[in-house]
Amino acid sequence: MAVSVDPPQVTQKHLAKMGWTYTFLADPQDQAIRRYDLVDPEAGQGIARPAEFLIDPTGTVRWLDLTDDFRVRTRPETVLATFDRLAAGGGTGGGR
Amino acid sequence: MDRRRNFLPLAGFLVCLLAFVSYFVLFYRFPVTRDVPWANWLLFALGLGLVVAGVRRPFRQPERYRGRWTGATLALLSLLVAGFFAFVTMVGSRQLPASAGAPKVGQKAPELRAAGPERPAGAALRPPRRYCRRGRWGRRDRRGRRGGARLLGRPHLLSRLLVTVL
Numbered sequence: 091m092a093v094s095v096d097p098p099q100v101t102q103k104h105l106a107k108m109g110w111t112y113t114f115l116a117d118p119q120d121q122a123i124r125r126y127d128l129v130d131p132e133a134g135q136g137i138a139r140p141a142e143f144l145i146d147p148t149g150t151v152r153w154l155d156l157t158d159d160f161r162v163r164t165r166p167e168t169v170l171a172t173f174d175r176l177a178a179g180g181g182t183g184g185g186r
Numbered sequence: 187m188d189r190r191r192n193f194l195p196l197a198g199f200l201v202c203l204l205a206f207v208s209y210f211v212l213f214y215r216f217p218v219t220r221d222v223p224w225a226n227w228l229l230f231a232l233g234l235g236l237v238v239a240g241v242r243r244p245f246r247q248p249e250r251y252r253g254r255w256t257g258a259t260l261a262l263l264s265l266l267v268a269g270f271f272a273f274v275t276m277v278g279s280r281q282l283p284a285s286a287g288a289p290k291v292g293q294k295a296p297e298l299r300a301a302g303p304e305r306p307a308g309a310a311l312r313p314p315r316r317y318c319r320r321g322r323w324g325r326r327d328r329r330g331r332r333g334g335a336r337l338l339g340r341p342h343l344l345s346r347l348l349v350t351v352l
Contacts, residue, residue: 093298115300125296127287139282145295154291160279161214162221 091115093122095136144172152176192253194240195260201233202264206271223275230268237261 091113094101098116105114115122123129123138130139142164144153153172155164209226213219219226241261244251289295 115298122296122298126289127285130283132281132283139285141285141288143289143295149294149297151289151291151293151295154288156285156288158280158282159221160282161275163217165217 093117093138095120095123095138142169144169144176189248189252190250192240192243192251192257194236194243195253195257195264196240198233198236198238198240199260199264199267201236202230202267205229205233206267209271209275223271226271230271234264234268237264 093115095117096104097118101114101116105111117123118136120129120136120138126141126143128138128141130137140157140160140163142155143151146152153176155168157163205226208229209219209223213223213225237257237260241257244254244257248254
């Protein structure tokens with residue numbers, strides 16, 4: 091699931107363009123990104139810094155990646171490897 | 187003897203411009219060239235190499251080439267472009283907040299509540315109103331159901347091919 095500060099209309103156009111079909115929530119009022127303390131004041135009002143969380147069914151954070159570089163995002167293979175490690179009973183830990 | 191124009195600095199400067207622009211237009215799309223912009227640094231190396239070669243030519247062979255000041259100016263501009271790219275990719279993109287209040291591993295994540303109806307992204311796209319089934323065109327109603335009795339026209343070759351494949 092992804093959360094973006096873009097309004098739903100912008101998000102829908104982006105999803106249609108990219109062909110993505112997973113759940114994509116719009117947070118134009120910054121409610122979610124404020125609760126997660128992900129607001130980036132340097133980038134302007136209401137812009138989120140990139141972040142990825144793996145949350146288990148109980149709502150517990152099992153893994154997170156707060157990248158230190160705006161351009162460098164978690165790659166899918168990294169998330170899948172983390173899934174495998176957690177499913178195998180491996181320890182938890184941060185991504186970067 | 188007429189001295190020749192020295193195009194190498196201009197070519198190098200254009201390559202440097204290409205190296206800068208191509209990152210945001212092209213290479214940013216691919217993680218392998220976005221995370222570490224090696225392709226752009228290769229282009230910058232090529233461009234700066236051309237600029238250096240072009241700047242040296244009129245100084246070493248003044249009887250053959252002209253454009254000392256032009257070459258030096260283009261070299262300075264090329265260096266500025268490369269320096270700005272280095273700043274953007276090494277310093278500017280790292281200006282991120284610490285997010286000290288973000289949930290840590292092992293903590294409960296703040297709950298997210300969707301204000302609207304839960305709708306997967308794929309569901310946001312309505313099915314096309316017109317459809318083709320068994321070689322006949324029809325129209326869906328407002329609920330997306332096929333209206334078999336409302337045929338819109340004769341089937342054409344493409345729809346027959348689709349039916350065959352299906």
